[in-house]
Amino acid sequence: MDKKVVMITGATGGLGSAMVKHFEKQDVKLALHTFQQDPFDVDCEHAWFKADLRDENQVKNLVSSVLANFGKVDVLINNAGISKNGMSWKLSSADFNEVIAVNLTAPFLLCHGLIPAMRSNNFGRIINISSVVAQTGVPGTAAYAASKAGILGLTKTIAKELASQPITCNALALGYFDQGMISEVSAEMQEQIISQIPKNKLGGVETVLAAIDWLLKDESDYVTGQSISLNGGLFT
Numbered sequence: 001m002d003k004k005v006v007m008i009t010g011a012t013g014g015l016g017s018a019m020v021k022h023f024e025k026q027d028v029k030l031a032l033h034t035f036q037q038d039p040f041d042v043d044c045e046h047a048w049f050k051a052d053l054r055d056e057n058q059v060k061n062l063v064s065s066v067l068a069n070f071g072k073v074d075v076l077i078n079n080a081g082i083s084k085n086g087m088s089w090k091l092s093s094a095d096f097n098e099v100i101a102v103n104l105t106a107p108f109l110l111c112h113g114l115i116p117a118m119r120s121n122n123f124g125r126i127i128n129i130s131s132v133v134a135q136t137g138v139p140g141t142a143a144y145a146a147s148k149a150g151i152l153g154l155t156k157t158i159a160k161e162l163a164s165q166p167i168t169c170n171a172l173a174l175g176y177f178d179q180g181m182i183s184e185v186s187a188e189m190q191e192q193i194i195s196q197i198p199k200n201k202l203g204g205v206e207t208v209l210a211a212i213d214w215l216l217k218d219e220s221d222y223v224t225g226q227s228i229s230l231n232g233g234l235f236t
């Protein structure tokens with residue numbers, strides 16, 4: 001049987017690189033996306049693709065390059081994401097649009113470009129990385145929260161559109177994890193965040209990987225359109 005092709009955007013980031021290390025131990029091919037960081041060695045059949053997800057043409061080229069290289073994508077993990085912070089009345093529309101482009105428009109375009117191949121292969125798993133910030137709202141995160149809330153609506157709609165086929169689309173709404181974006185937050189602010197988390201600690205990437213593994217199982221075919229919260233009890 002053909003090996004599954006797993007595509008991960010933002011594969012050089014904190015969570016993305018942990019996903020790559022996890023999947024390289026499995027019998028899959030990896031289509032890995034990076035923006036600015038240098039690709040790293042991966043111990044299985046893989047290819048790196050560079051694209052600025054703010055640019056629609058680059059996203060379209062990314063889709064065609066991945067399909068030209070692998071012929072299909074079975075699993076799409078829309079993981080790349082950015083945040084530009086500022087109170088709504090101070091945030092520039094340029095910053096707002098940039099966040100929407102990377103966090104929402106690019107995942108849409110990737111789904112748009114890759115779903116036809118999933119439909120003809122009669123298999124697909126789409127996992128969109130969202131955030132607890134979309135569920136609760138956090139001052140200063142208007143663009144990020146809007147983009148990550150948009151992803152939840154996109155997820156539910158795509159799930160229903162594809163429900164008659166063995167293709168699922170789900171979102172992981174992450175709380176605060178000990179890798180990636182958290183490094184941009186001061187130690188003082190991290191302490192404040194942790195004090196609000198019922199589990200009283202940041203999440204570990206193993207929780208994200210376990211959720212992804214579960215969504216990829218054949219038995220999880222019945223799980224679609226969901227926003228699965230991994231947040232230490234922060235939002236229930």
Ligand SMILES: NC(=O)c1ccc[n+]([C@@H]2O[C@H](COP(=O)([O-])OP(=O)(O)OC[C@H]3O[C@@H](n4cnc5c(N)ncnc54)[C@H](OP(=O)(O)O)[C@@H]3O)[C@@H](O)[C@H]2O)c1
Pocket residue numbers: 009010011012013014015016034035036037051052053054078079080081082102129130131132174175176177178179180181182
């Ligand atoms: N870590 C957390 O606690 C947490 C919590 C909730 C949600 N999330 C979500 O989880 C996902 C991964 O986050 P992370 O924490 O691993 O963040 P990260 O380490 O900052 O990684 C972000 C990734 O996005 C890529 N990226 C940034 N700008 C881009 C652009 N213009 N075009 C294409 N790619 C671009 C980065 O590429 P370069 O490195 O090459 O610039 C990087 O690979 C994001 O969607 C984030 O919103 C994370």
